[in-house]
Amino acid sequence: MAEVKLFGFWGSPYSRRVEMALKLKGVEYEYVEEDLNNKSPQLLQYNPVHKKVPVLLHNGKPIVESLVILEYIDETWGDGPSILPKDPHLRAVARFWAKFLDEKCLPACSKAYLSAGEEQLKAKEEAEELLKVLDNEVKGKKLFGGDSIGLVDIAANFVAYWPVIIAETLGVELITKDKFPNLCAWMDEYVNSNFFKEHLPDRDKLAAHIRTWFQKTSQVKR
Amino acid sequence: MAEVKLFGFWGSPYSRRVEMALKLKGVEYEYVEEDLNNKSPQLLQYNPVHKKVPVLLHNGKPIVESLVILEYIDETWGDGPSILPKDPHLRAVARFWAKFLDEKCLPACSKAYLSAGEEQLKAKEEAEELLKVLDNEVKGKKLFGGDSIGLVDIAANFVAYWPVIIAETLGVELITKDKFPNLCAWMDEYVNSNFFKEHLPDRDKLAAHIRTWFQKTSQVKR
Numbered sequence: 532m533a534e535v536k537l538f539g540f541w542g543s544p545y546s547r548r549v550e551m552a553l554k555l556k557g558v559e560y561e562y563v564e565e566d567l568n569n570k571s572p573q574l575l576q577y578n579p580v581h582k583k584v585p586v587l588l589h590n591g592k593p594i595v596e597s598l599v600i601l602e603y604i605d606e607t608w609g610d611g612p613s614i615l616p617k618d619p620h621l622r623a624v625a626r627f628w629a630k631f632l633d634e635k636c637l638p639a640c641s642k643a644y645l646s647a648g649e650e651q652l653k654a655k656e657e658a659e660e661l662l663k664v665l666d667n668e669v670k671g672k673k674l675f676g677g678d679s680i681g682l683v684d685i686a687a688n689f690v691a692y693w694p695v696i697i698a699e700t701l702g703v704e705l706i707t708k709d710k711f712p713n714l715c716a717w718m719d720e721y722v723n724s725n726f727f728k729e730h731l732p733d734r735d736k737l738a739a740h741i742r743t744w745f746q747k748t749s750q751v752k753r
Numbered sequence: 754m755a756e757v758k759l760f761g762f763w764g765s766p767y768s769r770r771v772e773m774a775l776k777l778k779g780v781e782y783e784y785v786e787e788d789l790n791n792k793s794p795q796l797l798q799y800n801p802v803h804k805k806v807p808v809l810l811h812n813g814k815p816i817v818e819s820l821v822i823l824e825y826i827d828e829t830w831g832d833g834p835s836i837l838p839k840d841p842h843l844r845a846v847a848r849f850w851a852k853f854l855d856e857k858c859l860p861a862c863s864k865a866y867l868s869a870g871e872e873q874l875k876a877k878e879e880a881e882e883l884l885k886v887l888d889n890e891v892k893g894k895k896l897f898g899g900d901s902i903g904l905v906d907i908a909a910n911f912v913a914y915w916p917v918i919i920a921e922t923l924g925v926e927l928i929t930k931d932k933f934p935n936l937c938a939w940m941d942e943y944v945n946s947n948f949f950k951e952h953l954p955d956r957d958k959l960a961a962h963i964r965t966w967f968q969k970t971s972q973v974k975r
Contacts, residue, residue: 580853580886594845596852606841619828623816630818631802634856664802 535560536588538574540567541732542740544689545597546585551685551730552604556611598629601682614682628668628675629686636661637689644703645749658705665690666714673720680726690714691721692731693741700738701745757782758810760796762789763954764962766911767819768807773907773952774826778833820851823904836904850890850897851908858883859911866925867971880927887912888936895942902948912936913943914953915963922960923967 537553537560539546553560565574565584577586577593587594594603605614615622639658646654669675675683698704708715721727759782761768775782787796787806799808799815809816816825827836837844861880868876891897897905920926930937943949
C-alpha cells in the first residue's frame with residue numbers, strides 16, 4: 532500500500548484543495564479518481580459518515596473533510612512552505628476565513644447559481660453581501676496569505692476559478708470587476724500563478740461538467 | 754485593558770465552550786456579558802462579520818468563532834491540559850467530530866426542536882440518524898477525549914446538557930437511553946463531572962431562557 536493515497540474527484544474544489552496542499556508540500560502520493568455515481572468500497576469504508584471525497588489515507592489511516600486534511604498535511608509534513616501561519620493569531624484569522632468560505636460563501640453562491648426568478652435575485656444579493664466581505668479582506672494584498680500561498684487561498688479555489696466558467700457556461704454572472712475589484716484582481720493573480728494553474732481542472736472539461744451538474748441539480752433549465 | 758477578555762452570553766453553548774477552555778487551561782480573563790438584544794459597540798467592532806458571541810480579545814486582538822478560539826487557546830497557552838491531542842491523526846479526528854457537531858448535529862437538533870407535525874417527525878428522524886453516529890463514536894469511552902476532557906467534549910456541551918432541559922421544558926424528547934445508551938452514559942458522566950458542572954448554566958435559568966427562545970423562534974406554540 533502506498534504511504535499516502537488521495538481518493539478524489541477531478542471536478543471537486545474540495546479534492547483540489549488537498550492536491551494543492553500535497554503539491555505545495557512536495558508530498559508524493561497516489562491519486563485514486565472516484566466515480567461519484569458509483570463510489571468505491573474503499574471510499575465508503577474510509578469515510579462512512581459523509582461518504583464523500585476527498586479522503587486522505589496516510590499509513591492506512593483515513594483523514595476526511597478537506598479543511599481538516601489541510602491542517603493534517605501542514606502538521607505532518609513540516610518541510611516546505613507552511614499552509615497555516617506560525618503565529619497563533621494569524622492562524623486563527625486564516626481558520627476564520629476558511630470557515631467563512633465553506634459555511635457562508637459556498638452555500639450562498641450555490642444557491643445563487645441554482646435558483647431562478649425572484650428567489651435567484653434574493654440569493655444573488657445575499658451572496659454578494661458575503662463576497663463584499665471577502666473582497667474587502669483581500670484588498671491591497673496579492674493573496675489572502677499575503678505574498679505566499681496560504682490556507683485561505685487553497686480553500687478559496689472555488690471562488691478563484693469556478694465562477695468565471697459558470698458565467699461562461701450558464702450565463703449567471705456573480706463576481707464582476709465593477710462590484711468586486713479586489714476579488715477579481717486576486718482571481719487574475721490566482722489563475723495566472725504557475726502553482727495554481729497547474730492544479731486547477733481543465734477549462735473545457737469543467738464547463739461540460741458544470742453543465743451536467745446544473746441540469747441535474749437546478750430548479751430551472753437553461 | 755485586561756490581557757484576556759471574553760465577550761459572551763451565559764446561555765450560549767458557544768460561549769460556554771470558550772469559558773470551559775480558558776478554565777481548563779487556568780487562564781485568567783475578564784468576562785463581559787453581552788445583551789444579545791442590544792449588543793455592545795465592542796462586540797460589533799471585534800466581530801463585524803458575524804456580530805456574534807463569543808469573541809476572545811487577547812492583547813487587543815479579537816479571535817472569533819468558538820472552534821477557532823478553542824484552537825487558539827490551546828496553541829497560545831501551552832501549559833495545562835491539552836485541548837487537542839498532540840498526534841496529528843488524533844487531532845484530525847477531534848477536528849472532524851467538532852465539525853460534525855456544529856455542521857450536522859446542531860442544525861438537525863434545532864430543526865427537530867423548532868418544527869412541528871409531520872415536519873418535526875422527519876426532522877427528528879434526521880437528527881436521530883446523526884446522534885446514532887455520535888452514540889457509536891463514544892461507545893466504550895468515558896469521554897470523547899478518552900479519559901480526559903478534549904475538544905469534542907467541550908464542543909459537545911450542547912448535546913450533554915441542553916436536551917435534558919429542553920425535554921423537561923418543552924416536552925420534546927430527542928436523546929433517550931433506549932435509543933442512545935452510550936451518549937446517555939456520556940451525558941451522565943458530563944453533568945456529574947466536577948469540571949463541567951461548574952461551567953454549565955444554571956438549570957432553572959436555562960429552562961426559562963429556552964422557553965422564551967422557543968416562543969420567539971418556533972413555528973408552533975407549546
